[in-house]
Amino acid sequence: MKKLLIATGISFVALSGCAYSQQTGHALVAANVTPAKSSTKPKSEYLNDINVNAMRDFVNRFGDVPDVVWHKNKDTRVAVFTRDSVQHRIVYNNRGDLSFIMKYYEENRMPRTVRAQVKSVYYDYKIFVIQEILVEDKPALYIVNLQDDKKWMKVKLFQGEMEVVEEFDKSK
Numbered sequence: 001m002k003k004l005l006i007a008t009g010i011s012f013v014a015l016s017g018c019a020y021s022q023q024t025g026h027a028l029v030a031a032n033v034t035p036a037k038s039s040t041k042p043k044s045e046y047l048n049d050i051n052v053n054a055m056r057d058f059v060n061r062f063g064d065v066p067d068v069v070w071h072k073n074k075d076t077r078v079a080v081f082t083r084d085s086v087q088h089r090i091v092y093n094n095r096g097d098l099s100f101i102m103k104y105y106e107e108n109r110m111p112r113t114v115r116a117q118v119k120s121v122y123y124d125y126k127i128f129v130i131q132e133i134l135v136e137d138k139p140a141l142y143i144v145n146l147q148d149d150k151k152w153m154k155v156k157l158f159q160g161e162m163e164v165v166e167e168f169d170k171s172k
Helices: 002-020 025-030 052-062 111-123
Strands: 068-071 074-083 086-092 098-104 126-134 139-145 151-158 161-169
Touching: 052 086, 052 139, 086 111, 086 126, 111 126, 111 139
Parallel strands: none
Antiparallel strands: 068 074, 074 086, 086 098, 098 126, 126 139, 139 151, 151 161
């Protein structure tokens, strides 16, 4: 009888230990997504409002992101975070499929080829914000915000083609 109790006790301890060993290295990502507590931070969505497929994709692509904030819209869920001075916005549809990724950064983070193309035409303008839009299996789209003494300008670059999207006079 003593042997049976000891064997049962050892089995119980061994089985309960195995249950905790199944945890993944990405468990902290979900723990970091919490509603904001102060009014100065943007409000984040609760974990239950984020599609499981979107969360899995996010973790696989970006790993443990400590400052991620999730936003909910009618048709989308958006994860926003900053890494290496680049703001990322990851947009998922309601099914949890990745729609696109937007990155915002300054001129010093801009790809050299894109910068060279813009500066070859708009050499007197200052580049102050770049928006990079990535859609899976498609080339990157760049929206470059430029300014000089008299104008603000948005230029779109896609597959080597450059086009002025918006132009504003500062004097008006």
